[in-house]
Amino acid sequence: MRFITSNRIFSGKDFLTDNTVVVLDNKGIIIDITTSDKLESVNIEHFEGIITPGFINTHCHLELSHLKGVIKQHTGIVDFGLGVIKHRHDASPEHQQEAMIQADKDMFQEGIVAVGDISNTNSSMTAKQLSNIHYHTFVELIALNPERSDLVFNTGKELLTEFKSNHLSASLAPHAPYSTSIELIEKITNDCFLAKQPSSIHNQESAAENEFFNTKSGDYIRLYESIGLPVTYFKATSKSSLQSIISAFNKGVPTLLVHNTFTNKNDIDIAQNQHPQLYWCLCPNANLYIENTLPDIALLVNNQCMLTLGTDSLASNSGLSIISEINTIQKHQPAISLELLLKAATYNGAQFLGLENQFGLIEINRKCGINLIEGHTGNYSVKKLA
Secondary structure (H helix, E strand, O other): OEEEEEEEEEOOOOEOOOOEEEEEOOOOOEEEEEEHHHOOOOOEEEEEEEEEEOEEEEEEOHHHHHHOOOOOOOOOHHHHHHHHHHHOOOOOHHHHHHHHHHHHHHHHHOOEEEEEEEEOOOOOHHHHHHOOOEEEEEEEEOEOOHHHHHHHHHHHHHHHHHHHHOOOEEEEEEOOHHHEOHHHHHHHHHHHHHHOOOEEEEEOOOHHHHHHHHHOOOHHHHHHHHOOOOOOOOOOOOOOHHHHHHHHOOOOOOEEEEEOOOOOHHHHHHHHHHOOOEEEEEOHHHHHHHOOOOOOHHHHHHOOOOEEEOOEOOOOOOOOOHHHHHHHHHHHOOOOOHHHHHHHHHHHHHHHOOOOOOOOOOOOOOOOOEEEEEEEOOEEEEEEOO
16 A cells, blocks of 8 residues: 655645545555544655646547647647648658557656547547547547538448447547538537537637638638638628537537637627536647637636636647646636646546546545646646556
8 A cells, every 4th residue: 555645635626634645555546535643653655746636638639649840830720720631641650650659658647547539530549549548539520511411420420439349438529610510510419418428629719710600701711712612601690609509519418618719708608508518628738839829717717617628739739738738827827726727637627528436536446546746836747646
């Protein structure tokens, strides 16, 4: 057995009393949570820093790991997306596999125990099967033209079946409001409801997204022209993208809104009024990489948004580290409390993925992973203890 304690211990929901000791067996399972005054003649390991459960990365694109450093920073979302399309298949399948396996190992060393991962193909399957991390794969579907919704949905179901037949947790997800029709979103989230699984969508990552929905103008018109995709069928809604599509989601499905960089209070009010199971994922390093701006996190907090954290991909980030995302938030928006960010990084993420009985909380009979956060505000690092 190991008896471990530190300056502070965060349970996943809150900080425990100062003299708390976590007792682990040789498999990393928590067999007791006690206090030092109740222990005699045992070797208590005392660490300098903050002990937390293992981190949950609710938004990643493992498939894009081979694109690290390929696409320039601060291009804006349209040119970033065009860069992914252009370079996605430049690397050999062997190099892509190596990059994914290395990225997975790096995440594990960064104290990440579970990942919500976006997949458009089956290429990440091998890396996930070999991993020590629990993956839930979001099979991402793209079709803005409603006439293609049946075809794309059926193709997505085939890929979903492939993941599940290989004993990997998975569900369907629409890519983004500007790339997925209302009809397809309804099909996807109704399927998730029947499967009792979560879904996810990229939300308001750029100002151009809202402009496209409001007036059918702006940079997304250039995107569709660049890839030769007519959008004559699309009608402006005179509303933001989130307000335009939120009613299409099945309200019984836990749904992750990713990025939220250009989300305002009216968007939040309308979305949360219509959908009771929304989670709001922050990927600050990717937001800075692509748009060079951050969401108003205080606005999300003040409106009781359930926050989680993600890393996005190595195409839009220098690493896949939750503690790095926390550091970025603390540097740019220091009013956001560490306790809130740690809850977003642990329990909230586990709850969204339906893993709250396994991960995200320091509790007896769990093997949730144990991290040690070292350093100081805005410059933390993480070490795996179990």
